[in-house]
Amino acid sequence: MIEIEDRASIDSDVLALADLVWGxxxxxxxxxxxxxxxxxxxxxxxxxxxxYLASSGIVVPDGVRVVAERILSQISFEPDVLRLKWVLLNLKK
Structure with missing residues (x-):
């Protein structure tokens, strides 16, 4: 689990992702x-x-793809959108 003092101030999808892949x-x-x-x-x-996870070929836990898709739906900066779409194509289950 991510070790941060004020978890309430962090985007909930980012927290979910961090908790899923922290290890x-x-x-x-x-x-x-x-x-x-x-x-x-x-x-x-x-x-x-x-x-990093997609580039390294690390098998990710269930739920990572769902969280990544939720993050994608929230962003509009085109370079980040394209990067995250690439990630979704390359994440290993």
Whole structure:
């Protein structure tokens, strides 16, 4: 589970994603997620996490794809949309 003080201030989908994959992440990426959450960049950090998982070929837990699709439905910045669509095509179940 993500170790952050104020969980209530973080996007609920980002928290769900972090909780699902926390054990699969290296320490530097965990730190990136926490730091992103602290400065209001948690969605960007979540996309980085998903990109890492897809690029690494790591098998992800059930629910990750659903959360990623919910995040995709909330964003509009075109580079992030395209990146997240690529991630969804490449996540391993």
């Amino acid at each position: 699969l992440l290296p320490d530097n990426l965990r730190l990136h997620v926490v730091e992103g959450a602290e400065v209001g960049e948690e969605v960007s950090a979540a996309i980085d996490v998903l990109d």
